[in-house]
Amino acid sequence: MSYLKLNSLLAVVSAGALALGVAACGESTEPTGGSGEAVSGDITIEGSSTVFPFAQAAAEAFQGENGEVNITVGDAGSTAGFEALCAGETDIADASSQIDEETVKTCEEAGIEPIELTIANDGISIITNPELAVECITTEELAEVWEKGSSVANLAEVNPDLPDTELALYGPGDESGTWEYFTETINGEEGNIRDDYSPSADDNVIVQGVEGEAGGMGFLGFSYYEQNADALGIAAVDSGDGCVTPSSETIQSGEYAPLARPLFMYVAGTEALAKPQVAAFVDYVLANNTEIAETALVVPANEEQISGDEEAIGAGAK
Amino acid sequence: MSATVDAPRVAVQVIPPADSRAKLRERAFEAALIFALLISLAMLIALFIDVFTKGLPGLSPEFVTDKASAFPANAGIATSLLGTLWLMVVCIVFIVPIGLASAVYLEEYGTDYADQRTWTGRMIGRFNTFVEVNIQNLAAVPSIVYGILGLAFLVRGPLDLGKIILAGGLTLGLLVLPVVIIAGREALRAVPSSIREGSMALGATKWQTIWRQVLPAAVPGVATGVILALSRAIGETAPLLLLGAATFNTQNPSGIFSAISALPLQINTWISAPGADFQALAASAIIVLLVVLVLMNSVAIYLRNRYEQKW
Numbered sequence A: 001m002s003y004l005k006l007n008s009l010l011a012v013v014s015a016g017a018l019a020l021g022v023a024a025c026g027e028s029t030e031p032t033g034g035s036g037e038a039v040s041g042d043i044t045i046e047g048s049s050t051v052f053p054f055a056q057a058a059a060e061a062f063q064g065e066n067g068e069v070n071i072t073v074g075d076a077g078s079t080a081g082f083e084a085l086c087a088g089e090t091d092i093a094d095a096s097s098q099i100d101e102e103t104v105k106t107c108e109e110a111g112i113e114p115i116e117l118t119i120a121n122d123g124i125s126i127i128t129n130p131e132l133a134v135e136c137i138t139t140e141e142l143a144e145v146w147e148k149g150s151s152v153a154n155l156a157e158v159n160p161d162l163p164d165t166e167l168a169l170y171g172p173g174d175e176s177g178t179w180e181y182f183t184e185t186i187n188g189e190e191g192n193i194r195d196d197y198s199p200s201a202d203d204n205v206i207v208q209g210v211e212g213e214a215g216g217m218g219f220l221g222f223s224y225y226e227q228n229a230d231a232l233g234i235a236a237v238d239s240g241d242g243c244v245t246p247s248s249e250t251i252q253s254g255e256y257a258p259l260a261r262p263l264f265m266y267v268a269g270t271e272a273l274a275k276p277q278v279a280a281f282v283d284y285v286l287a288n289n290t291e292i293a294e295t296a297l298v299v300p301a302n303e304e305q306i307s308g309d310e311e312a313i314g315a316g317a318k
Numbered sequence B: 001m002s003a004t005v006d007a008p009r010v011a012v013q014v015i016p017p018a019d020s021r022a023k024l025r026e027r028a029f030e031a032a033l034i035f036a037l038l039i040s041l042a043m044l045i046a047l048f049i050d051v052f053t054k055g056l057p058g059l060s061p062e063f064v065t066d067k068a069s070a071f072p073a074n075a076g077i078a079t080s081l082l083g084t085l086w087l088m089v090v091c092i093v094f095i096v097p098i099g100l101a102s103a104v105y106l107e108e109y110g111t112d113y114a115d116q117r118t119w120t121g122r123m124i125g126r127f128n129t130f131v132e133v134n135i136q137n138l139a140a141v142p143s144i145v146y147g148i149l150g151l152a153f154l155v156r157g158p159l160d161l162g163k164i165i166l167a168g169g170l171t172l173g174l175l176v177l178p179v180v181i182i183a184g185r186e187a188l189r190a191v192p193s194s195i196r197e198g199s200m201a202l203g204a205t206k207w208q209t210i211w212r213q214v215l216p217a218a219v220p221g222v223a224t225g226v227i228l229a230l231s232r233a234i235g236e237t238a239p240l241l242l243l244g245a246a247t248f249n250t251q252n253p254s255g256i257f258s259a260i261s262a263l264p265l266q267i268n269t270w271i272s273a274p275g276a277d278f279q280a281l282a283a284s285a286i287i288v289l290l291v292v293l294v295l296m297n298s299v300a301i302y303l304r305n306r307y308e309q310k311w
Helices: A002-026 A052-065 A078-086 A101-109 A139-146 A177-187 A203-212 A222-227 A248-253 A269-273 A276-287 A289-296 A303-317 B007-058 B061-065 B078-113 B119-138 B143-155 B165-189 B193-201 B206-234 B238-243 B263-271 B276-307
Strands: A041-047 A069-073 A092-095 A115-123 A125-128 A136-138 A168-171 A216-220 A233-238 A260-267
Touching: A041 A052, A041 A078, A041 A276, A052 A069, A052 A092, A052 A276, A052 A289, A069 A276, A078 A092, A078 A101, A078 A260, A092 A276, A115 A222, A115 A248, A115 A269, A115 A276, A115 A289, A115 A303, A125 A203, A125 A222, A136 A139, A139 A177, A139 A233, A168 A203, A177 A216, A203 A216, A203 A222, A260 A269, A260 A276, A260 A303, A269 A276, A269 A303, A276 A289, A276 A303, B007 B276, B061 B078, B061 B276, B078 B119, B078 B165, B078 B206, B078 B263, B078 B276, B119 B165, B143 B165, B143 B238, B165 B206, B165 B238, B193 B206, B206 B276, B238 B263, B263 B276
Parallel strands: A041 A069, A041 A092, A136 A233, A168 A216
Antiparallel strands: A092 A260, A115 A260, A125 A216, A125 A233
16 A cells, blocks of 8 residues: 555656656747748857846847757856866857956967957946936046045045045945956056945945945946936046046947946857857857847947957958 | 841742742743744745735746746746756656665664674774764755865766756755755654564565565655755755856756756846846746745645654
8 A cells, every 4th residue: 555655656756757858848949030041059158247148138139040059148257258268168258358368378278269259348337326426536536435445435535526425335346357347447456446345246236235325336337327327326437538428329439438348259269160050140249239239238349349350250260 | 128127028028029020031031932933934024025026017927938038028937947847857866766775774774783793794883873974964065065066076077967957956966965865764763663573573574674664654754855855956056056057048958968047047147137127037036936945845745744644
């Protein structure tokens, strides 16, 4: 009796597993539609979480035209992306900062020559609480507020024209490419930043923090500002050539210097480009760059960058 | 109490207040206990209200059948939900036989060596104690450590499986295996020894006794343990993140060799995405995960009540 019970239990469990298998098999892929000759096969993308929305939007749109293709997109970070690239584990690495020479050397030792594509732009935005109305701030003033050991508790200490409110500072932590770029460009050295601000790996937490305190101020990627523009104030940045407010236009043109930065995709050498699906995907990303960027709420690459990319692909395809 | 009061009167007057003070203390203690209970309950209710107000409007059949998308309006959890179910299949196929076999050995065979006089017997006994202590310890190892183990031995290294569901499910299986072994041992221990002795007395071998008498009697306890272990595995994010699971797949997983996708990973991605729409999607996905969890726990309760035996 009890023996039977055990057997029937096993039967129920295996039937459940079987049903799941059937359900999964029923999920057949949609027929290929759209233009041109559809490709199939796997494409793996790994890297920066800043580039992730762009890569996801690109993968989704490309999948729509090539039903047989299977794309996986990760967001483990720029460094993890480069590691995977040099280890031959990924076809494309996303990065929010340019690859350094040491990494290129590691890749080349493994027989992989990364092909650099600039696929979008981002502008690190100085966000404030709407009550802390900062119209414009110079890069020197920013450095004074944010540099290591800084004890600036009030913007008026830096410049009497700025609002006299006690500051509450927020920003990404040291695992972030945004943090890397900000400290390097504003404070001259990667990691040169005061240690008494509130760091968070989650950009939404930074938004909430700045939103919640009258003296809230922080820095993060432009798309997070754009998504929360009605709840946040934004400071224009003056690097010596006048105040520039970050916007799609000023970021795309590079006018929002020095905080505008290009976003990259690195293709794992000619070998990856020889795969028809990877080559088709790269072409698709360059040809539909603006649409993809708009979907992903990032700033598209400018014409100069796209033509540079096409050249790099042409050289890599030989 | 002034010093002028004489002794007998003091005794009479002091005892009643002391008694009521003890009662007061008793009540205060009870109130403190209820307060402690209410804190955790309040947290849970706050979480539920938050998740349900944000996530309920977004729940629809399409949300469950659609794939993830860059457009919040089109986004769904089909890929990650299927991934999670496949992970659970791998997990259950791995942990039930291995966990049960380990529990049977430790409980039914291992104890034989406790009072052995021979050298080999003593060594085996010591080895068993060593294994037992380690299983207890393994149950308390942080999940991220299992992620490192899975990355080094399953995804890369000796097995080199790649970032596939098989590797993810095995990693989660290793993570919850100690729980299954411990629960299995307790279930076996709850079977009275009179059952074993009766079976042996009728001429059954040890194997026959275990397979036909002890194991069926232990089913409710084992099944409960397995499902509780799966309930833990289903919510794990950290080890899968460490394996390098991709956060977006354009195709639904079709088996154990597909790329890893899982509901907690999807929730993790949506929570950190820009825009309130994605936060709402995360809340909806949390509701689905909660529903799956509640279903699993109900099965555990049903199995326990249905197959429970009174001795």
